[in-house]
Amino acid sequence: MKALGVAVLGAGDMGNTHLAAWSKVESVRLLGVTDVDARRTQAAAEKHGVERWFTNLEEGLAQDGVDVVSVCLPSYLHRAASVAAMEAGKDVLCEKPISLTVEDAQAMIACRDRTGRTLGIAFCKRHLAQLAQLREWLAEGVVGRPVMYRMSGGLEIRFKPWIMDRSMGGGPIVDLCCHYFDQWRWLFDAEPVRVMAMGMTFASGAEELPGVDFQTDTAALCVEYGSGDVGTISLSWGLPRGTSAPGPEQVLGPRGVVTLEGFKGLRLARKGGQEESLADLDADLYGNQAAAFARAVREGTPPVTGAEDGLAALRVSLAVLESIETGRAVEPA
Ligand SMILES: NC(=O)c1ccc[n+]([C@@H]2O[C@H](COP(=O)([O-])OP(=O)(O)OC[C@H]3O[C@@H](n4cnc5c(N)ncnc54)[C@H](O)[C@@H]3O)[C@@H](O)[C@H]2O)c1
Incomplete structure (x- = not known):
């Protein structure tokens, strides 16, 4: 070769x-x-x-x-x-x-x-065995459909000025959330149809990053898919240095709950307390x-993921920012 x-x-x-x-x-x-x-x-x-x-x-x-x-x-x-x-x-x-x-x-x-x-x-993240397994489970309906995938998290103000800046990195809604906007399309096998969001900028004027034109760094957002599934994120990248607020990442369905454990594990809980766990999945x-x-x-x-996937995820990020600005639901066309 x-x-x-x-x-x-x-x-x-x-x-x-x-x-x-x-x-x-x-x-x-x-x-x-x-x-x-x-x-x-x-x-x-x-x-x-x-x-x-x-x-x-x-x-x-x-x-x-x-x-x-x-x-x-x-x-x-x-x-x-x-x-x-x-x-x-x-x-x-x-x-x-x-x-x-x-x-x-x-x-x-x-x-x-x-x-x-x-x-x-x-x-x-499309190359994680964990998400491939989760996609199979969702297609099989192990927790029923539609589902709500929820992610929450909070980090101290990021150390790289460019990543927080409106015109260089786009803040977490563009930089981090694009992973979710991509994986949700794939996991749900459906396109996003509506976005609603509220946001704040905790880091405005932060003395540790002078001169940064901060993009929204804190948000609560919902994305609805054509399948009826919903993705939600509540996160901040604007917490004071020395603090963090890690949160759970779970898929909630009418017949059970899947909890994502790091990048290597999945825990499935079903009616009556039945549990199944997968650990040490390929996370390279x-x-x-x-x-x-x-x-x-x-x-x-x-x-595996091309420019159209990149554009689709970006359109959701931009719809979230528009929803935050206008206070209205936005279609990520
Ligand atoms: N896929 C992921 O999990 C993941 C994780 C983190 C970052 N990212 C993405 O990767 C990209 C890079 O992020 P990073 O965390 O490595 O940033 P970084 O700040 O650590 O590295 C960027 C590098 O680019 C260099 N650079 C800046 N301007 C340049 C120029 N004009 N010419 C040549 N070099 C220049 C800087 O000196 C720096 O070393 C971003 O788009 C970010 O969103 C992806």
Whole structure:
């Protein structure tokens, strides 16, 4: 099998995560890593045995032999980096969210179609055995239908200024919730039809992140699907430093409850107190994601999650933000 040449753009948390994941995939050569931060880039290259490192994106993309590029840059750069990589003839695995605007996502889709490259969006949770099992259970109706999937959580103000910023990361409704907006479509096998949300911005004026134009960081939201299933999230990324508010993640149905335990476990409780548990499920989400993307590129098949999935999730995030602003229910068209 011919080795696939891989380059990673971004040497922050996800850049390192992608490098580690790619290094587990058979017949892959880690050719390059690029980041404006030279120290970080060199450290990532040394840690993962990458052949060369660069501090500007043009050089990183011009490297010979690169077939696949992982885009692991702050979200506002996804469009420019993915388009440049596809124009240079590379297949692209771009981190979620696809982008911060519909216009950017559509430009990425148009570029993919024009160049004929593969564009995958890294919804890594689709590669969890836990969610695959949950999807089967829901299809079999083990807890009945429709269901309510509820997630709640709270974290202290995030340490990366860009991620909290309206025009760079989009805050948690764009950055984190997109995982749920993607997985719910897949789990329920249905499209979102209505969104209602209320939100607040706890971190406004936070002295630890001066100059940030904070996007809504705290919200209670509901998404209704064509199947009648409902997803709810109540979360904050604006809690004071040193605090957190972890919450349960469960699927409630007319015939029982499924509790998600971390990324590796599922507990099913049914009428009369009957319980069934699964533990130690395959949770190598990033390794599985890289392997699946390599397979799609080699076989010329669509990626597990493509740009249309990215756009669909983004539309729900934007509908949530609109519902918060207007106080009305919004259809995520
Ligand atoms: N799938 C997941 O589970 C998951 C988890 C976390 C983050 N993400 C996504 O991954 C992406 C990256 O997030 P992260 O947590 O790695 O961020 P990060 O801040 O840790 O890393 C981003 C890197 O990009 C570099 N950078 C910024 N501007 C650049 C430029 N113009 N040219 C080259 N390098 C530049 C920074 O120096 C930094 O090292 C985001 O889109 C984020 O939403 C996904």
